[in-house]
Amino acid sequence: MSGSRKTFDRHDAEPASCPVVSEYNVRPLAESEFRDASRVFLASLHHPAPTDEQWQRSSSRYEPGRVFGAFRGGELVGTTMALSSSIAVPGGEVLPASAVTGVGVRADHTRRGVLRSLMRTQLDDVRARGEPVAMLHASEAVIYGRFGYGEGTRTRTVSLDTHRAVLHAQAPSGGSIRLVGKDEAGKLLPDLYRRIASSRPGTISRSEGWWDSRLGVLSGAQMVVAVHTGDDGEDDGFALYEVSKNDHRFDDGVCTLQVSDLQSADAVATASLWRFLLGVDLVDRVVAIDRPVDEPLEWLLTDRRTCRVSSIQDDLWLRLVDVPAALAARRYGAAEPVVIEVRDDFLPENSGIYRIGPEGMRRSDARPQLGLGVDVLASLYLGDAGVSALAAANRLEVHDRSAVAEADRLFATAETPWCGTGF
Ligand SMILES: CC(C)(COP(=O)(O)OP(=O)(O)OC[C@H]1O[C@@H](n2cnc3c(N)ncnc32)[C@H](O)[C@@H]1OP(=O)(O)O)[C@@H](O)C(=O)NCCC(=O)NCCS
Structure with a gap:
């Protein structure tokens, strides 16, 4: 995991492996510079610059004082930012945590210590804010160990053939499912997630900015939101999904329902949402990403082999600051x-x-x-x-x-x- 084990005083100059770092000046960005940071970040991932509409729905994630830029000759060439968040730890306590994201260095300035200086400034800032933990999702597993991050949670992607996957007769059931429109989802989901988010270690908070950005993305997509209501009349679970349909005249004709988010308060809501998803008409396959590796999905099915785990990957990288x-x-x-x-x-x-x-x-x-x-x-x-x-x-x-x-x-x-x- 960790690469370098070199010891150096954090207040000293950067180590010899980053020889030109002094040419870069790292500082917090003004709000007027946030969109430039977004451009540098997206370009580093080979994405186009944000359109006005995209920027509008993601700009609320940028928190003043928490977005940093690395400059050379007055030009922004690298960036990182953090969202104020929190994380549940074993035993149920919820700690303030820094959700690090938007990390990117312009391709013509990589491997000169820019990320290292950004990480230095950011981790010092996280410490000064009294947040004991920082966390991120890594584009590559080899980058962040040297800065003290380690793989803290994993997720799995599951794929189910809807023609064979059936919940067994005694699987939990109850309540009802309804589909809600995007406007209602915007009003309902932030509070529903807050209420039902488990105390499972690794669960993090979702800020208003996070929801603005997430639901903003939905507005341009064919995303469907299904909500489960328990027998007590309270909403207690939801699933976000999208259906991608192949044309059987050209393709293999497999219609896939992709689940990107499924959250539930209890076993009844979980099983009911899965039963619903597996029963949507004209769908051949359900694929769900970012599921817990110990979700008892196989145990809900009459034939556990109909749940195929297509991958298990690192999820949250954690830094004990x-x-x-x-x-x-x-x-x-x-x-x-x-x-x-x-x-x-x-x-x-x-x-x-x-x-x-x-x-x-x-x-x-x-x-x-x-x-x-x-x-x-x-x-x-x-x-x-x-x-x-x-x-x-x-x-x-x-x-x-x-x-x-x-x-x-x-x-x-x-x-x-x-x-x-x-x-
Ligand atoms: C990943 C990225 C931010 C690294 O920036 P950088 O300025 O080149 O990194 P640095 O020069 O500060 O490198 C610091 C150390 O990490 C290593 N490193 C950095 N990126 C690496 C990578 N992708 N693979 C392997 N090692 C990497 C460097 O070799 C250096 O090693 P050392 O500590 O042994 O000297 C940059 O390459 C980038 O923008 N990549 C594309 C976008 C991306 O993946 N962003 C991260 C999103 S989570």
Whole structure:
């Protein structure tokens, strides 16, 4: 995961591997520069500049003071930004968190340390704001480990043949489903998500700006919004989907219903939404992205093989910006306490020895039983990776073998962490 392990003082000049970084000036952008930042970001992903309409629906995501630019000769050549957000951690506590996005460097300025300087400025800013965690979705898995980010959650994409996939007779059922128009969805979904978003580790908040942008995208698409109402009359789940229809005269004639978001308060709402999606007329295949890896979908079906997992991918990358605060905020399983040594080259104030047990964590001066980088700690933090798996892959150092099983139990969570919210 992590690339560089070089140690350097964060207030010193950048390391020798970024020789020309001093030519770049990094500063927060004025609001009048936000659209330029959007252009640089989109161009780095090979997308065209935003149209007026696209800019209108995404501009509210840009928070004053949280958008940074790297300049050379007065020209904006790189950018990053953060949305003020929050994340649920094991035990149910919700921590303020920085949702980092819009990261891009102009193609003629890459590999000169621009991203490194942007990350430096941004992580210092996140720390100054008192947000213990930063998070992002990575375009490539090899970029962010060196800045202390680690893969914190995963998702899976599932594909079901609607002609064979049927929920079994005892699968939970109840309530009703209705389709709502885009205007009603705009009024209903932000509050519904707030009410039903689970306390599952990795769940993040969705701001007004996030919804403006998401529902703005819907307005130009053939997106359908289905809402589930429970037997008590309360809305308790929703699914967003789009149907792409091939013409059987030219193509293979397979009609696919693509689910991009499915959120529910309980098992009845979940099963009812799946039953509905699998029953939509003229659809041959349902594909759902960004699903939890432990969603019991196969168990709802008469024939579990009709649910094919087409991929499992990294979802949320996590950066513990304030390690003591983050470690203190989560709960731990029943096990003997373990002493770990954490290394953080990018934010060295996090480096140190921590004793973690069911009663919580504290700094310690005991001999460490395990040693690990802050990026690896991020993969353990929400419960996605197991300590023994990381030890087997030499991602952490084991000084006392008995600590591995104890640490496995301390960091394990009942539910697999899941984010499922793009930003
Ligand atoms: C990814 C991107 C932002 C990196 O910017 P950059 O200014 O070239 O990065 P830096 O020069 O600061 O690189 C810092 C380190 O990361 C490494 N690195 C950066 N991008 C990398 C990549 N795509 N693959 C592998 N290593 C990468 C550099 O080699 C350097 O390594 P070092 O620490 O060993 O010296 C830039 O290439 C880009 O805009 N890519 C296209 C858009 C994109 O993917 N954005 C990210 C969205 S999440």
